[in-house]
Amino acid sequence: MALIELKNVIKVYKSQAGNVTAVDGISASFEEGEFTAIVGPSGCGKTTLLNAIGGLDRPNQGTIKIEGQDIAALKDRDLIDFRLQNIGFVFQAYNLIPVLTALENTAFILELQGVSKKEREARAMELLEAVGLADRAHNRPNQLSGGQQQRVAVARALASRPRFVLADEPTANLDSRSTETLLDIMANLNQREKTTFIFSTHDPRVIDRARRILLLEDGKIVMSK
C-alpha cells in the first residue's frame, strides 16, 4: 500500500471573478522514503495540492488516503490531531513561534503530542545538531537568519518523526547558499531518518536535487519522472 494515495482530486476556488480549478483531477501515489518535488509555473496549483495532501484544505472531489485512511472522512478536530500526529510541515515563511527559542520551537510539536520535557529536548537537540544549529539552540527566531529559521522549521517538522513532511517552497526566500545547505540537510535526513519529503518549488537548483519530479500545469500532472 502506498503511503499517500490521491484519486481524481479536484479543487475549485469559487469567487465572483469566476471559478478557478486549481487542482484538476489529480491521481498520484507517494511511497515511503520518497524525496519528491512538485514543480510548475506560478499558479499551477502546487500549494493547493500540498494543502489538500496535508489535510489543511478539503478538495471538492476525489479521495486522499494516507496509509489507507481517507482524510476527507475525518472531522475538522480529528484532522488537526491527524496532522499533529502524522505530518510535518515546512512553510515558505513564518514557520516559527517568535517567543520561543530554536530549541523550544523544535520541541513544540513533541510538546503538543505530550512527550516529556526531557525526551523532547533531547530529540530537539538531536535535530538541531543535524541541521547544524546546535549552537543557536537558545536563540529566538529574530536572532536567526532566514536560512537558519528554515532549518529550524525542518528540524521541528522532523522532530516528531512524522509519516511524511510537506514543504511548500521552503527555499523561496533563501539565497543560493542557504538553499544548498537546506537541501543538503533535507536530503540527508531523508536518507538517515527515512523521512518522506514532498516539497514544491520552481527553483531549478532545487528540482535537480529531487529524486522524483511531478510537473504540474493548470492543475494537472503533465509529467512524472
Place this chain on the structure above:
Amino acid sequence: MSTVSMAWRNIWRSPWRSAVVIGAMALGVWAGIFMMGWATGLNDSRTVSMLDDNVGHGRLLSGSFDESQEISAPLPALPLFLETLSTDTTVTAFAPRIVIQAMAQSGSGAAPVMIYGIYPNAEQSVFSSARKIPEGRFLEDLFADEVVIGQELAKRLEVGVDDRLVLTFQDVEGDPHTALFYVVGLYDGASNMLEETLLYAPALNMAQQTGLLDSSAMASLSGSPPAFPVAHEVCFRVQDPYAMKPTLERLSIQDGLRLEQVEQRSTIHSLETLAFISTPIVIKDWRSISPELAYADNVMAQSLLLFMTIILLAMAFGILNTMLMAILERTRELGMLMAIGMNRRRIFSLIVLETILLSLAGLPIGLLLGHGTLVLTSQTGITFESVEQGLAEFGMDATIYPVTVPEFYLPIAALVFVLAFLSALYPARKALKLNPIESMRVL
C-alpha cells in the same frame, strides 16, 4: 515550555502596549482600593462617632419596655445584670438609664424631647456627648432639678446655662407631671438632630418624679444605697464593636440562668419588687439598636463593590481591545499553529491565559499601592476644612481617616479574574474562527 510561560512571553511582544494596560489596571485598582478605604473610613468614623455619642455598643432592656417604651417597665433584676456586665472582661463600661418621653418648654417655645435619667459618671464613661460640655457643666447630683441639653435645643428654645426649662411627662400611673429644671450645661452631640431631642436629667430625680421608685424605696436609699437602683435600660461599651458577638452570646446564656435566680431572689431585694420578672430580657447590639447604621454599613460595602466593578469593567474593555489587536497581529502565526496541529482547546487556553495574565499582572501592584496609601493616610487622616460644617450636620468629623480594607481584596481579585475571562472570550472566538491556510496567506 508551558502554555503559561508562552502566554506570558506573548504579552511582552508589545512591551509598551502591555505595560500601559498593566499600568492602567494597577492605577484603576489603586484608585478603587483607595476610594473603598476612604469611604469605609468615612462610614466607620460616622458609625463610631454615633456609637460613642448616643447609641453605645450594646443595650440590655426589658422586652416590654423595648416594645412600648412603657415607663413602668424598668429592667428587672438590675443589680444582677450589672454584676454580669462588670465581670465580663470584654465589657469596658456600662451606663444604666431611665428613658422618658417629655415636652420641654421655655419662655420662647416648646419641643418634644427624650429625657435620659442618668447616673452622671456611668453615662460619661459610655457616651461622649455626656463628656463634651462646651458651656456650663455636666450633671453631678442624682436628685437635683438640673438638666443638660443639647446646643441645638438651646438655640431652638432660646435658653442658656442657668435658664429654666419646664418638662412635662407622664408618671408610672399615666398621670401628667410638670416640673421645673435649671439648665446647668449644654452638650455637644455628634448630630444636630439628636442635640435637639436628647436631654439629660439626674436618674434618681426622674425616678422619684415618675414614681419609678416609690417613697419606701426612696427611703431605703438613704442607708447604703445600691449604686444604680433603677433603670429602663443599660447601655454598654465593649472593646471592639465590630466583634461583639461572643459578648452577646455570653450575656444571653447568662440571661437564661439569671432569670431563674431572679425569681428566687426577688423577695430578698426590696428594689426588685418592681421588677417584671416574667418579661423577657432583650439584649441588643448597635446594629439592632440603630439598624440604619448597620444598613449603612451593608449598603456602603455593596456600593463600593459595585463601583469597583464599574472601574474594572472599563478596564476589561481596554483589555479586550488589546487582545483583539494582539490576535489580529498574530493571524499568520495562529494559522501556522493550527496548521501544524495545535487544537482549538489549546489555542483557546493560550488566549484566555494571555488575557488573564495581562489583567492579573497589574492587580498586585494596584492592591499593594492601594493598601500602602491607606496605611499611610489612615495615620495622617485627610482633612476637608471647607466642608467641616456640612459634615458636622451628619455627625461626621472633617478629618477622615481611611481604613485598610483587606476584606475586599479577595473579591476584587475574583472580580478581575472573572472579568478577564469574560473579556478573553471574544478575542478567543475570533482566533478560533481563523482558517489556517487563509490566515497564512495574509501579508
